[in-house]
């Protein structure tokens with residue numbers, strides 16, 4: 001048996017709407033999810049996350065491509081034939097049934113004994129803290145409680161795949177953090193292969209083994225949190241992942257005895273060839289222009305060859321966020337020490353070769369990261 005649970009192969013979703021132009025919501029999506037892996041689909045509103053989830057679950061037809069789960073093609077099967085458990089964003093509990101019966105309903109066809117069903121419901125209800133409302137009807141409980149009931153109904157099942165659409169979107173931050181930890185434990189302990197949709201990076205980082213970043217219906221990168229930060233595949237991922245996001249500037253390149261990146265109206269970053277491995281210089285090649293990026297945490301403040309005016313300086317209790325005016329834009333820097341400088345004053349800074357990301361000026365694809373070529 002292979003270690004792959006789910007394969008999505010060249011999947012497109014095009015919504016045809018009467019009298020209106022079609023919407024190409026998901027484009028040529030390829031993804032392979034390992035058994036027991038926890039994956040986050042992360043992206044801004046309208047990027048195609050929910051369409052992807054609904055196609056896997058079978059609530060939305062695939063326009064092109066194939067989906068395989070546990071070794072069999074499923075894209076033509078009805079939802080009930082896929083062995084996929086899904087918690088919806090819109091909850092979709094059955095109104096005539098109590099919360100307990102809603103959860104039990106998911107177990108009806110599983111041939112579990114009444115005793116085992118009661119025990120499973122008790123466990124999952126404790127996990128999402130709904131023990132006290134098990135005998136209430138959906139219409140008499142809050143949105144957050146309905147969401148937890150819907151999550152419980154999905155988690156209680158034995159399925160090949162769990163699909164969770166914004167599973168904690170309606171919950172208060174404190175409860176959300178607690179449930180996140182418990183949910184992670186459950187998924188890991190039971191080896192439950194799962195994909196959840198979120199637009200919250202903290203949630204994606206806390207729960208997922210790998211994060212699929214989507215934008216405009218296109219999967220931009222599917223990688224660990226660390227890889228997304230250290231080796232973003234393109235400018236979109238670079239400026240979407242990370243808080244605050246990466247600083248990027250258009251630059252002219254001179255790749256001679258020294259490698260220079262000249263930011264129009266800003267600093268010229270000047271590196272000795274020896275500071276950069278040959279692979280990086282080769283990747284940068286004969287380009288005359290590129291977009292360069294540096295993470296806020298990598299801006300070295302207080303000394304260095306460049307100088308900029310401070311626009312703002314905020315101490316957030318454990319770190320300083322500074323905005324410097326560079327090349328008519330803001331260069332955001334984060335320092336773990338307080339920086340004694342006021343807006344309007346100037347500050348020296350340095351950017352090291354090892355911290356520089358280089359992207360193609362046309363396509364935005366990564367060319368090199370720090371001292372490694374992409």
Ligand SMILES: Nc1ncnc2c1ncn2[C@@H]1O[C@H](COP(=O)(O)OP(=O)(O)OP(=O)(O)O)[C@@H](O)[C@H]1O
Nearest residue numbers: 015017023025043044045046047048049050051052
């Ligand atoms: N039934 C539909 N008919 C037509 N267009 C649709 C339909 N469902 C979604 N879309 C469109 O497809 C695109 C992707 O939507 P989708 O809901 O998959 O994105 P999303 O990333 O999940 O967004 P959100 O976070 O807001 O739920 C959007 O442009 C949306 O308007």
